[in-house]
Amino acid sequence: MVSKASEGGRSGPSRRTMLAGAAALAGYAVSAPAHAASKASDRIEALLARMTIEEKAGQLSCFADMIRPPIGDINPLVNLRNAQTLLAETRAGRIGVLMNGMGTQGALDAQKAAVEGSRLKIPLLFAADVIHGFRTVFPIPLAESGSFDPHLCERTARAAASEATASGLHWTFAPMVDVARDQRWGRVAEGAGEDVYLGEVLGAARVRGFQGKDLKAEDSMLATPKHFAAYGAVTAGLEYNAVELSEATLREVHLPPFQAAFDAGALSTMSAFNDINGVPSTANKRLLTDVLRGEWGFKGVVISDYTADQELVAHGFAADDRDAARQAILAGVDISMQSGLYLRYLPELTASGAVPMAVVDASVRRVLALKEALGLFDNPYRSINDKVEAMRTATPALRQLSREAGGRSIVLLRNEGGLLPLPRSGKRLALIGPFAEDRDNVVGPWAFFGDKSLNVDLATGLRAAMASPTDLIVERGCEVETTIAGGFERAVAAAQAADIVLLAVGESQDMSGEAKSRTDIRIPPVQQRLAEAIAATGKPVVVLLRHGRAIALEGVVRDAKAILATWFLGSEMGNAVADVVFGAVNPSARLPVSFPLESGQQPFYYNSRTTGRPAPADPNGQEYKARWRSIRNDALFPFGFGLGYTSFALSDLKLSEARLRWNNTLHVTAKVANTGPVHGEHVVQLYVRDRVASRTRPVRELKGFQRVSLAPGASREIRFDLRRDNLMFLGDQDRWVVEPGVFDLWVANSSIDGLTGSFELLDS
Numbered sequence: 179m180v181s182k183a184s185e186g187g188r189s190g191p192s193r194r195t196m197l198a199g200a201a202a203l204a205g206y207a208v209s210a211p212a213h214a215a216s217k218a219s220d221r222i223e224a225l226l227a228r229m230t231i232e233e234k235a236g237q238l239s240c241f242a243d244m245i246r247p248p249i250g251d252i253n254p255l256v257n258l259r260n261a262q263t264l265l266a267e268t269r270a271g272r273i274g275v276l277m278n279g280m281g282t283q284g285a286l287d288a289q290k291a292a293v294e295g296s297r298l299k300i301p302l303l304f305a306a307d308v309i310h311g312f313r314t315v316f317p318i319p320l321a322e323s324g325s326f327d328p329h330l331c332e333r334t335a336r337a338a339a340s341e342a343t344a345s346g347l348h349w350t351f352a353p354m355v356d357v358a359r360d361q362r363w364g365r366v367a368e369g370a371g372e373d374v375y376l377g378e379v380l381g382a383a384r385v386r387g388f389q390g391k392d393l394k395a396e397d398s399m400l401a402t403p404k405h406f407a408a409y410g411a412v413t414a415g416l417e418y419n420a421v422e423l424s425e426a427t428l429r430e431v432h433l434p435p436f437q438a439a440f441d442a443g444a445l446s447t448m449s450a451f452n453d454i455n456g457v458p459s460t461a462n463k464r465l466l467t468d469v470l471r472g473e474w475g476f477k478g479v480v481i482s483d484y485t486a487d488q489e490l491v492a493h494g495f496a497a498d499d500r501d502a503a504r505q506a507i508l509a510g511v512d513i514s515m516q517s518g519l520y521l522r523y524l525p526e527l528t529a530s531g532a533v534p535m536a537v538v539d540a541s542v543r544r545v546l547a548l549k550e551a552l553g554l555f556d557n558p559y560r561s562i563n564d565k566v567e568a569m570r571t572a573t574p575a576l577r578q579l580s581r582e583a584g585g586r587s588i589v590l591l592r593n594e595g596g597l598l599p600l601p602r603s604g605k606r607l608a609l610i611g612p613f614a615e616d617r618d619n620v621v622g623p624w625a626f627f628g629d630k631s632l633n634v635d636l637a638t639g640l641r642a643a644m645a646s647p648t649d650l651i652v653e654r655g656c657e658v659e660t661t662i663a664g665g666f667e668r669a670v671a672a673a674q675a676a677d678i679v680l681l682a683v684g685e686s687q688d689m690s691g692e693a694k695s696r697t698d699i700r701i702p703p704v705q706q707r708l709a710e711a712i713a714a715t716g717k718p719v720v721v722l723l724r725h726g727r728a729i730a731l732e733g734v735v736r737d738a739k740a741i742l743a744t745w746f747l748g749s750e751m752g753n754a755v756a757d758v759v760f761g762a763v764n765p766s767a768r769l770p771v772s773f774p775l776e777s778g779q780q781p782f783y784y785n786s787r788t789t790g791r792p793a794p795a796d797p798n799g800q801e802y803k804a805r806w807r808s809i810r811n812d813a814l815f816p817f818g819f820g821l822g823y824t825s826f827a828l829s830d831l832k833l834s835e836a837r838l839r840w841n842n843t844l845h846v847t848a849k850v851a852n853t854g855p856v857h858g859e860h861v862v863q864l865y866v867r868d869r870v871a872s873r874t875r876p877v878r879e880l881k882g883f884q885r886v887s888l889a890p891g892a893s894r895e896i897r898f899d900l901r902r903d904n905l906m907f908l909g910d911q912d913r914w915v916v917e918p919g920v921f922d923l924w925v926a927n928s929s930i931d932g933l934t935g936s937f938e939l940l941d942s
Contacts, residue, residue, distance in 0.1 A: 221555065222546045225298060226539060229271075233298060234542045235524040236272035238507075240305065240481060240515045243279025245288050246346075253278075253484045257518050264288070268302065269295035272521060274545060275349075275481075275513060277305040280627055282564045285346030293558045301549060301558035305349035308399070309368060309624040310334070312342040314576040314632060314749050318622040318690075318726055319353065319384075321587040321745030323370040324767035324820070326861045326883050328383035334583050335387025337576055339399035342627075343561040344570035348552055349400040351448060351481075353384035355435035356405060360781035361771060362415025364694030367623055367726035367746070369410065371770030372783040372817060374431055375880045378438035385442040393445075394553030396560050397570075403439035405450035405483060407465060408432040412452055415780060417695045421452045426873065426908040428454070437474060445478035445548060449511055451486050458493045460486040461502075466510030479544050481513040482506060488517035499523065504532055512541040572629055577750055584747035584754025585763035590821040591741040591773075597718055598740050599761030599823060600678065603645035608672040609637055609652045610712060611682035612705065613724045619658075622726055622746025623691025632749040636682055636722065639752025643760050651676055655708045658686045666711050673715045680759070681709055682722045683735065687746055690726025699777045700730050709735050722755060728771040730779075731814060743769070761823060766859035766885070768820040768928070772813040778806075784817040784929040785876035818863050818880070818928035824854025824890065828862070831925055831933040838939050840918075844900040848925040848933060850886050851893035859887045864898045865929065867922040869936075872909050878929055898925070905939065 229237075242253070245261045259267070267273050268291040276288060285304055292302045310316045316334040325331070335353070342350065357377050358366040370377040381403060388401040408428055412419040423432075436447065449466065450459040459465060460482050470476045487506040488499060496502035503519035504527055514520040527533040553560055590598070600607070613619060617633040641647035655669035656662055673679045683705040689696065700706070701723075713719060713734035720740040723729065731741075742765070747754050757763040774782045793805040805811055813819075827850070834845035850862055864882035868875040882898045900923075902916050909915035918941040926932025 219547070219550055222543060222550060225300065225546060226542060228298060229542070231525045231528055231535075231538070233271040234538050235521045236267070236270075237274035237300065237542050237545050238513050238524070238538070239273055239518065239521045240275035240277055240513050241273055241518070242516060243276035243284070243288070243304070245276070246279035246281045246284025253516070256485055257516055265291045268292050271296045271298060271300065273302065274300070275303045275305055277515070278307060279304065280306070280345050282346045282562050282567050285562045286559070289558055289562060300546070301554040303349055303549060303552070303554070304347045305351065306342065306347050306627070307352070307624060308338055308342045308347065308350040308627070309352045309354070310622070311338050311580070311625060311748060312345065312627050313571050313629040314341060314580055315621040315625045315628040316580050316583050316748045317587040318367045318746045319369055320367050320371055320726065320770060321747060322583055323376060323380050323770040324589050324743075325583070325586045326376070326768055327586065327885060328379050330583060330586055331380050332383040332387035334579060335384040336390060337579055339388045339390065340397045340570055341576060343397045343399055344563075344567045346562045346567075347399065348554070348561060349402070349446070350388055351402045351404060352388065353381055353401065353403060353439070354405065355381040355403045355439055356408075356410035357431050357435065358410035358771075359783040360412075360415035361699050361728040361774070362696050362777075362780050363410065363412060364417060364623070364689075364691050364696070364726070365409070366771065367690045370435070372772065373770065373785070373880050374434050375882075376770060377435035381435045382438045382442035385439045385444045389443055393551050394557075394560075396566070398552070400446060400548070400552060401439070401444045402446045402448050402481070403436050403444050404448035405459070406436060406447045406470070406480070407450060407459060408454050409450040409452050415695050417693050418451045421454045423454065425912040429908050429912070433469075440474065440476055440478075445551060447476075447478065447480055449480060449482050449486055451483050451489065453493060453495075458490055458495050460511055461490050461495055461505040461509045463509040471510065477544070479512045479548050480510055482511050482515045482517075484515050485517040487511060487514050487519050500527070503527065507533055507537060507541065512544050572632055577632065580748045581750035581753050581757070584750050585757045587745060587747060587767050588755065588758045588765050589743040589767045589769055590758075590765040591743055591815050591819070592738065593821055594739040597678075598720060598742075598759065600720075600759055602643060602760050603649070605677045606649050606675065607640070607651070607678055607680060608676035608717075609640060609650055609680045609682060610655050610669045610672060611708070611722075612654055612656055612658045613682040613684065613722070614652050614654055619687045619724065620746060620751035621748050622687045623694070625748075628749065634750050634752035636752045636755055639754070639756040640680070640759065642753065643756040643762070655712075656704045659702045659704060661704055666708060669708060670711055670715060673712045673717050676717060679712055679715075679717050679719045680722055681712060681719050681735075681738070682724065683709060684724030684729065685726060687726065690746070697777070699727060699780070700732060701735060706733060706735065709733065720759070728769070728773045730774050730777045736814065764823045764856060764858045765820065766822055766861065768818050768861045769815055770817070772817045773815040775809045775812060775814050779809075779811065782813070784813070785879050787874045788877050813930075816928050816930045818861070818926070820861070822858045822860070824852055824856045824858035826858070826860040826888075826927070827851050827853045828925060828927065828933050831935050833935055833937055836937055838900070838937050840902060840940060840942055844937060846898040846900060846923065846925065846935070847895055849893055849895055850888070852888035852890055855890055857887070857889050859885055860927075861885055862896055863926050863928065863932075865924040865926055865932065866900070866905070868905065868907070868917075869920045869922055871907065871917055871919070872915070873907065875907065878924065880929070902939065
């Protein structure tokens with residue numbers, strides 16, 4: 179048994195406890211999902227028996243679709259093939275997947291080349307980076323994650339899939355489920371933020387949305403949780419950088435969202451660019467085979483990221499391209515993206531015995547099974563219909579959903595004196611800043627397929643909502659990172675002529691996303707100077723912050739009377755912001771990432787572990803504690819925080835039992851009441867802390883959340899359920915354990931407040 183310390187903790191787990199925890203995990207993390215592609219059909223075996231090694235290598239090769247090339251630069255220009263070459267190689271059976279093309283006519287031409295022109299008539303898979311919308315763009319995933327609404331995330335993914343499949347696509351390289359705790363990393367914009375549990379819930383919702391209920395349906399789009407694994411932990415937030423982390427951090431933080439996505443039915447994943455402790459993910463057999471397939475029973479397909487197999491050479495892990503191809507296929511990468519290494523080297527590698535044919539056959543079998551699961555053998559022209567494309571693209575319903583999602587993603591960070599919402603009439607407003615009339619920075623990164631004609635800028639959205647559009651004065655003041663002649667002077671004059679200033683400042687979309695790491699996550703200096711000049715007029719300022727990450731706010735921007743985190747909200751951004759500014763939508767989103775006091779705090783996240791010398795509550799407290807000289811290690815705005823136009827109160831915390839038996843469920847209830855003047859929605863959050871453990875634990879961990887919609891004066895009881903498997907962690911010898919002892923919990927409005935209780939987990 180486990181000895182208990184006097185404060186209610188424990189000195190360490192017994193062998194019995196360790197084994198019991200591992201057994202609990204067996205049903206939680208190792209069980210194999212019942213995937214549709216788990217067994218190769220007779221048709222696949224017959225095809226495999228007839229295939230040459232060149233045709234097998236072709237099925238394991240993905241290339242950029244230059245038959246219907248995308249608009250804009252999506253990836254580096256590497257190993258591109260023109261349309262005629264692609265069609266010829268498709269007829270020769272040397273291509274299995276085309277990616278990032280758009281439009282039904284080109285898809286029809288390519289698929290005809292495959293199923294009517296090739297020897298074995300194996301259909302092509304059409305894939306694309308459909309991250310947060312297609313022609314109609316929804317909020318960036320980070321923004322939408324602030325809704326804490328899995329149903330909304332599922333709806334927008336379902337809508338994106340419907341629109342994208344109408345343009346001849348079958349497969350999306352999304353959702354990104356990397357946990358990102360360093361806001362210097364640009365790709366934080368693509369994920370669900372810093373929390374594991376939120377990432378699990380929303381990642382699974384997005385998989386369900388993309389794929390729908392039937393993978394063979396015309397509007398089903400295969401999902402690809404990425405990047406496997408730990409890409410969000412790149413050192414210093416530097417894109418493509420190395421990752422150094424413990425097995426416990428890998429297992430507890432970075433892998434769970436992938437498992438949740440696979441449990442939701444995802445049949446593919448993408449290997450990451452980064453290495454982990456010196457082993458590049460694309461050559462990591464332990465990760466891609468031992469863990470993914472061996473422990474988890476994953477039966478789907480692994481595709482490399484763009485030329486990630488070839489990059490094993492630059493990593494210094496492979497001697498040359500041939501060696502890179504060998505290592506990637508042996509590690510468990512089924513499909514090589516864009517490098518062409520499999521097409522070039524697999525024939526010789528198998529002939530020489532460097533790669534067993536059985537390894538290649540296993541990958542080909544998985545790829546063909548995937549195509550069969552999507553119904554492509556029976557219906558190779560599914561999702562290729564120009565009439566359907568016209569009917570399902572940029573519809574009023576899609577635009578309305580984009581607007582709704584945008585409004586539900588905006589976080590109200592400050593609202594002193596109830597400045598917001600603004601009246602629709604009777605006030606003269608000045609909209610100032612580089613994003614005031616800007617239509618090029620509303621959708622955010624990874625929205626290359628978006629129809630720019632749909633983009634609604636702030637000025638257009640605000641004017642459409644005002645009783646008198648002429649009451650809005652608009653001045654840019656400056657560009658995103660540079661001045662414009664006379665800009666400050668005109669902006670100050672506009673502010674002086676107005677009753678209230680709306681200050682649209684922040685990042686351009688080219689400052690977020692892939693390859694957009696930043697050392698300084700403040701708003702650009704020229705915009706800060708503009709803000710100081712506007713604040714000097716004495717007019718009330720509402721900051722409309724544009725961003726794809728948490729921002730370190732400072733000066734008058736940080737201290738403005740009202741601040742809205744508006745992110746990049748997609749096609750309907752201007753209308754969505756207007757809905758919140760004028761009160762048609764009561765903001766209810768919460769921060770999925772912590773806003774730091776300063777850039778230098780990165781990486782920063784709410785659920786860090788305590789230290790032996792925790793920082794004192796008094797910022798001027800004693801020295802020799804875990805603190806900086808200039809600031810406390812706190813957030814300016816913490817994870818889970820957000821305001822609305824009404825107020826909520828939590829009360830009556832109750833636990834069904836003070837001592838939780840090993841196999842029982844703890845019911846946690848509390849009352850939430852709308853104590854304000856208008857109807858609103860509140861996100862109630864449950865956090866837990868393991869008070870004493872055999873390994874130090876985070877100060878808090880999110881274990882549940884619920885959205886509650888209440889009229890003024892109304893109240894409701896909410897309930898959370900906690901079980902032993904919610905309390906697991908990686909213990910001694912990197913084995914999953916649950917240890918009896920005392921746990922603290924909070925039913926809270928954010929990660930730093932809440933009603934507090936505790937319970938003891940028993941070992942029987």
